[in-house]
Amino acid sequence: MLDVIGAKSVDEFYADVPEAARLKGTIEGLPNYQGELAVERHLSKLAAKNRSASSGPFFVGAGAYQHHVPATVDMIIQRSEFLTTYTPYQPEIAQGTLQTLFEFQTQVAAMTAMDVANASMYDGSTACAEAAIMATRVTRRKKVILSGGLHPHYAAATKMVCEAQGFEVVQLPAAIDDENALADAVDDATACVIGQSPNVFGTVTDLSKSAEAAHDKGALLVSVFTEAVSLGLVTPPGEMGADIAVGEGQSIGNGLNFGGPYVGLFACTQKLVRQMPGRLCGETEDADGKRGFVLTLSTREQHIRRDKATSNICTNSGLCALAFTAHMTLLGGKGLEQMALLNHEAACDLADALDAIDGVEILTPRFFNEFAFRTPMDAEAVLAMLDEAGVVGGVRASRLFPDGHMGDVILCAATECTTPEDIAAYAAALKEII
Amino acid sequence: MLDVIGAKSVDEFYADVPEAARLKGTIEGLPNYQGELAVERHLSKLAAKNRSASSGPFFVGAGAYQHHVPATVDMIIQRSEFLTTYTPYQPEIAQGTLQTLFEFQTQVAAMTAMDVANASMYDGSTACAEAAIMATRVTRRKKVILSGGLHPHYAAATKMVCEAQGFEVVQLPAAIDDENALADAVDDATACVIGQSPNVFGTVTDLSKSAEAAHDKGALLVSVFTEAVSLGLVTPPGEMGADIAVGEGQSIGNGLNFGGPYVGLFACTQKLVRQMPGRLCGETEDADGKRGFVLTLSTREQHIRRDKATSNICTNSGLCALAFTAHMTLLGGKGLEQMALLNHEAACDLADALDAIDGVEILTPRFFNEFAFRTPMDAEAVLAMLDEAGVVGGVRASRLFPDGHMGDVILCAATECTTPEDIAAYAAALKEII
């Protein structure tokens, strides 16, 4: 090949590299090539040092959830034709990806009861941040108000993005149940209020009042969820008057994966569609008049609009969106509702079991599949002792709210994976401890 | 649907079932439906009760071998189009399967250095039995002679099949190294002699003398192997004058799977091809003159020839053959040789390490990747103590030869999966024990 090119060695191709920066030999301090077997051994050892959620009673939620994903879903996303392809910029040979994105958008719109949805964001937290920015763009206002029940990670990510662009962020104090706080806080300068239901403490709230108050002031309601399964049972954003709905889709089709990759869901009303960030797939026809799908409205996007784009996002969570849509396709509306009921019922059983223990106080007044409770001891110590008993009991609230005076509060979740035995084990261990 | 059919209920379709045999309700004594999650839990619990080969130093061979299969192979055999299709009786929509079978046949022929190979048998042991029957058919003789180094399971399966058809089976006494025994035993009534290299004790033997002696008497040599990787390094059947070569293909592309499914390899000389059992794939053309592949010479087979067929085999090991051929395609001749060398070297290192222990006697004079050794104690006790030390040390010879007075002999194998640490662990533990 060098002959055809007319070069003596590959070194010639690197002639433009400043002499001083050219590395001699291989880079220092790094090992060379290892065979597949050796690599597999090494990674397997690392994996074995972690405790997987399925290995015992497990009650951690707070933004990511242990759910059962049918084996079929993983088979579908491992299809070479889905896994190893690129963004569908050549629609003639990407209808597989495009049609599934169109199906995804339809499903997300239906689940959130919103008009339109995009083809995914990185995750729920970045979707939330993008929603805030979008609201400032729509309203041409500079103030964003965050509920005290918004997941602190979402709040932090949103705050960071907004402040970088010079917007004001008002963070309401952490509160397990602050149904009216957003309505009270909204004013004429507000671009949007951001509420969450179920919120980070598990509380489900009808945000209709916040929506009305916001709309009265010319502001938008951004409605957030971290548990997509809740959409099968809980009042969805669209039924509460949300203008933008964002959330985490991990629960459907995607594993825990230590926090990523996940899939951000983003939906809004029809009239806001041209202000949306992210990719959109739309229906069209080919030269023979056959129905087909393409990426569309890309004049919103950075590769066309550059510094005028609605966002800088390009690569998003395509394959996670496929996992979501495949799982949803198997579930259907009926299966989603069924799954949601199983989650709720497991959480009710858990709450009943814990509530029966002296010293435990359930703090969340209304919930879907997770709730907060108070222990008579330091939460971190309780969780450590539960751990010794083989139970991963939840998240201490102080991990998410370091300044929130919540040292004795534990957030815990139950799902369709939670068995009666798991609940009994939790209750027995907790009773022993406190 | 019942309306279209004109039936009131499905019960009507079962009207021909004798009244007394009709079950009322669901069958007794069996549980009903369980969800995917519950089934997964149950099976996972059973799996967790088994000790997997990769979980520690592991030296069991004797007919099945721990090898590293590239992740790509499993991806290929999980392709829906390979996994969930049928025997390629409709070649126009089965070229994927057919072409890979043609490639498989070519690879097996090249590896065994034989003229032709079929599209697979159930496993090595049934291939051996079929070879014996084929030899009686070819020679019209009724006596089959089995080497004392033939894997006892292969010998048992062969004996059973031959005797059912009224053939005489002569089993030579178990012997670690009986190079000339087959040559000595063959006579004018012999249909075939069946030798194995490497044999069940690991001994590699040039069977050329047995081939010559057999051919002198008008008999055939059937050459057996249980470790397909050995074909990369050890004299192959075709170079020793074998008329039929059979063996186990598990080592290439297929996991241990507690003994099955495996893939039987079956090859022979060109002139015997029409006496072969099993499916054969051949090249042809389609109506447009394009090269294509079909199952061929099916007039040998049971679905055409019925009671005159060469065998009753139909479903064989298609997908395991695909795994074999995919792994071999990745290896190539070069990779196979490399893998074989790594196996041999690991076994040499193991033998050196064990040989250095007082009281251990290596019994196998020449070997590829497994050998027998004598301990000063009962082999079963030694293996149990090794097991406690975390080392799965091999198979006691008495499990395979219950009447063979081999209570102090252990068969062990090393492969490319065996690390220097594994070998050191084995030697240290064994030294401690004896």
Add this chain to the structure above:
Amino acid sequence: QAEGLIFEVGTPDTTGVDLPKPKNRTGRLGGVARKKGTGLPGLSEPQAVRHYMRLSQKNYAIDLGLFPLGSCTMKHNPRLNEKLARLPGFADIHPLQPQATVQGALELIDELAAWLKTLTGMPAVAMSPKAGAHGEFCGMMAIRQALIARGEGETRKRVLVPASAHGTNPATAVQCGFVVDEIKANEIGRVNMEQLREKLQTSDDIAGIMLTNPNTCGLFESDIREIADLIHEAGGYFYCDGANFNAIVGRVRPGDLGVDAMHINLHKTFSTPHGGGGPGSGPTVLSEALAPYAPVPFVVKDEDGVFRLVEDMEGDASESFGRMVAFHGQMGMFVRALTYILSHGADGLKQASEDAVLNANYIQSRLKSVMTPAFDGYCMHEALFSDAFTAEGIETIDIAKSLIDEGYHPMTMYFPLVVHGAMLIEPTESESKAELDRFCDSLESIARRAAQGDETLKGAPYLAPMRRLDETKAARKPVLKWVEPNADSVAAE
């Protein structure tokens, strides 16, 4: 587009596998070393992946559409099966490692065996047969051994086999040293009882009968109990081919019909994938009379709850007819089958059978006006048609190949042999009514064209990866492996 053979794509100095470099020591080989390399090319990992991906796309599969192969039960293969079969605790255990370290595996075999015995109403099951035909072999060997034990091994050599039987039946009987005697079907597609009685009366050399039930005409043998009784009275045994068990699981127990042995195709009835021709698995249930002769190895549960493999022909296995294979059978298939069975349960398995039968009858009803049902009345899980409705010159194969262009795999053709130009359609329970309707619409339109003598059918398929392949040419001078082009002529130079 044509995909080259690996021998045309790869090069001998390539390997796509990452292995450490060996030291090239051959110290303990004793010189028994390969002289000439294999000459096989290797492909890089990307090359290999593409080769197999492209080839795979030339295959039809259940995962792509309905696969109505009669007598083959091509049903949906749940992916949970595949996932669980790959658990290291099943996939990465050695058949000869100490039994204490594989108790879960032995328990799984025992649990599956219990299901199979209960579903069939039989007291014993041999788990080691590797496919359906291998299961037949197991059952017939058990019969042979029982006859030997009775001292009649040399006198009872005749096995009755219906003309409609799968080819494996006569082939298996012969492999066990029996002689095959064919019995005819009657005009309603079942065993001709008159002829059967006649054959049984005239001699005392009957070893047994091999019968498929539901039979290959898709019909339940209504005289089955009487047949069993007659055979037993004649001193023979009743082997039932279980290929069509999918029609009756949970509705009928073969044990209640007088069956002595029956294989179960785990790769049909219990959804383990066919894999392009295997691996299958053919556990064989046995009656009280045949149970003592079951092959080794088998699993027993001791009183202390420990599972134990009986591997030698002594003790529990002293009357065993022997060993059929190395090791313990198709563990990988056992895991898949048990996964399927547990996922369905007693209720779900029964429902599946009923749906399979319902679907077949729906197809028969929808098509009976344009095609010719081979027999009157309801069918079981497959609908059988003859080619009587086609115009002269149009054959069953033309209808089958035309189905390919409609996006379907053809039905089973020309089998059973007792029906002229047979077309045997088995939809299985996996299909929705909408899918069945689409299929019937396609077949209906082809059937109409066949009745009108539409010659274009003879050229089908037109839209498949290949046109019709020349099987005669393949058989005339078989090319069974790739040979370097001009290798001969080069050698001759």
Add this chain to the structure above:
Amino acid sequence: QAEGLIFEVGTPDTTGVDLPKPKNRTGRLGGVARKKGTGLPGLSEPQAVRHYMRLSQKNYAIDLGLFPLGSCTMKHNPRLNEKLARLPGFADIHPLQPQATVQGALELIDELAAWLKTLTGMPAVAMSPKAGAHGEFCGMMAIRQALIARGEGETRKRVLVPASAHGTNPATAVQCGFVVDEIKANEIGRVNMEQLREKLQTSDDIAGIMLTNPNTCGLFESDIREIADLIHEAGGYFYCDGANFNAIVGRVRPGDLGVDAMHINLHKTFSTPHGGGGPGSGPTVLSEALAPYAPVPFVVKDEDGVFRLVEDMEGDASESFGRMVAFHGQMGMFVRALTYILSHGADGLKQASEDAVLNANYIQSRLKSVMTPAFDGYCMHEALFSDAFTAEGIETIDIAKSLIDEGYHPMTMYFPLVVHGAMLIEPTESESKAELDRFCDSLESIARRAAQGDETLKGAPYLAPMRRLDETKAARKPVLKWVEPNADSVAAE
């Protein structure tokens, strides 16, 4: 054949998932219950499998052939990556479970971070960015925070971006509150140094520069050191877009070029699959000057060997610019990337880069006589052509779509914007010479036809699952979801 949408295939009363039956308790919901169901249909498992199988076959993928998308680095995705990412110890752990129970995960992040730092010669890396553009955001936020720390957050707002930059560069700068100032390319495809110097001299509001290197013309910025020095002298920082890092891994360390921040696309350089548009992963390496401002969370290894997550903006993270995402980044991608990196090693990564560059130059050489290279001389890992060679009326898009009929995915079209009708071809190191030759043969023949003005090119593709799609129609009145046909008219009745 057209595949219906799931909404056309499924029915609302179907579900393909096996779940236990709930008891329909909603006791603790407090009445905040959904009023109207989703109305979404379900598909049975076989229906769903077929739907996605059939759809998948309408996609092109690297696993099917060469994917020469410039600036996207579509290389082979080893399946070992996929296998290891699915180990329960990685795939089934929760981001908020106690840190003592995820030490292996934290160690893996730390190990990958060490590789990335060493390969780039940079002292710090932020692991949480979720894709390339997100990594750009991270780097620019770090620059912003550093300026704030210097008290110049309000005065230094101008970021220089070349005209040839990826669109994400200006979009990101704006998202961080910066103003974009475009700089031109010179006649040899690199930064116009004269203009750069001019822009830097005239003001003290420079926040930094965003530069891709190798740049989007496939060329190494030969003045890179000088650019870095000039920027630093002007008080700004140097952001390097790492999209093209695949050309130089192991040959050049960005840290030696004066870079302050650079994102690394794990889904390009380190082979994590693109998945039809993500998920990606964009860890961002930072210079000494920017390291203190890295986002939370990050992993530190304490002296006792325990790995610890720094999640709050205090202690080690007191100067952090904040949190970009919930949790710790794309763990699933980290596992895949580390698998790839370890499989290659320092030697293999260097070799891969060299092969990628060799392959691109080979393509450029083979095609330069029939197409028009955008610039003279060698390229890096991608070859850039303009459309100067085409006859009037034939456009870049026609050449791209014609490649589809040859069995290839088109190259990147109309980017970078600085070259007329740009065609940017990146073969990557995964391709064999034989494959490159086949590709060049195809493109050569298309290029000749384009030069001759062959109008049939304008109709391409002819052989793809669809003909050219009407993107204008899609954008005019966007249909972004499926709506029940005639739902409106029914409602109106």
